[in-house]
Amino acid sequence: MPRTRLPIRRVEEYAPEPLPRAQWPGTLAPVQQLLDDGLDLAPVTVLVGDNGVGKSTLVEAMALAFGMGPEGGSTMSGHSTRPSESQLWEHLVLVRELGAAKSGFFLRAETMHGVFTYLEDHPGARPEPVFHERSHGESFLDFVIDRSEWPGLWILDEPESALSFSGCLALIGLLQSIVDTGRGQVVLSTHSPVLAAFPGAAIHEVGEWGIRRADWSDLDLVRNQRAFLESPERYLRHLS
Template sequence: MMGHVPRDRVRNQPVRRIEEYLDPDPMPRDEWPATLAPVRQLLDDGLELGPVTVLVGENGVGKSTLVEAVALAFGMAPEGGSTGSGHTTRPSESDLWQHIRLVRDFGAARSGFFLRAETMHGFFTYLEQNPNPKRPEPQFHERSHGESFLDFVIDRARWPGLWLLDEPESALSFSGCLALIALLQSIVEDGVGQVILSTHSPVLAAFPDATVLEVGEWGIRRSDWADLDLVRNQRAFLEAPERYLRHLE
């Protein structure tokens, strides 16, 4: 059984709170993405984060928009990478990041990593094309999608800072999701980093002692794992898949 993540072990969080940045003007609430209830709630009320924060919810409700905005406001590339990375191909991000302020703990690390399963191939190509002569990279392209994803986390695991992950289960099997939890939990327990991830996986949503936030048309609400729509729906499907599949005919 994996260990508990004591709150007092994770000191100096890179992001303690997210709130609206009012200089020069507030973000118009009638313009996307502020028209999304979770984004509007974040701007109106702010959002407190813990050592591990998990965002869950349906497609299109704003999970990735929120994670992406935090990454950009923290100085990361929108398609993944570390702080200061120049990796980008086709800009598609919103300007939400220009309207939020990240409240840090004093002395917190300012480095971090943003991992997006959907853009990992391009990110690994970027690393190959821009090698660090002082620190050769592992050959991520020579591994499977899931293996390379975990290899990247292992390779950077001792670097302090903020870990942002957007739907990493896209690259991972069931056992791979468990392995990722173990890696990230070790990073948090050692006081090295803070984790924010969005997911559709009930496995990743079960991250021990995480603050679980359900995102939807209602906005953002804190929830217990067993009460998540994600968990209840998948549990019901596994118990009787025929009840769902017959409606597809």
């Protein structure tokens, strides 16, 4: 299997301009740990955790520091509607490997509709699919297929919101092909136990404790969903 030259080998704080820890998002434990200790990235890095713990803040900052638009798209994308991103990216240093690709793609399921409209309004030199003519999940996968031959960094923020069970499996297959052929690196934020099972991924559980390495079978995400599927009535009866 070809070895991927990692577009991001490690993420560290930009020492000359530290982020105040008393100012959001510096108040989040995972952000504090990233800034204090740095974070090494693998060819495939998966971040999991509950809502609001800082997963999207971390991957968004990596994407912006790499030169991608905050609402998704490729490096140097000019797509933006309503700025809402944190300034964390301005305080990060991305440690690269020599000769690694400088291109990349940031996929956020909730904003891809706007990205597809931007692509239609600003067509490139080569023809590409009309993504709006496909379903949400199909267009998401079509985008990955269409860009899969380009080497670089793939950052995905909770893509399962666009995908079915089979769609999640298809996405893993597409991304694994990109990594296995040495064309790219993947950083993935997810609530999906299916996507978290990405073969060979370095899994980091994100929460009020900060960031910790974890095995798939030990994730709260996996234990909770397994328990629900075994006995959904135990959970649902408390909702009424």
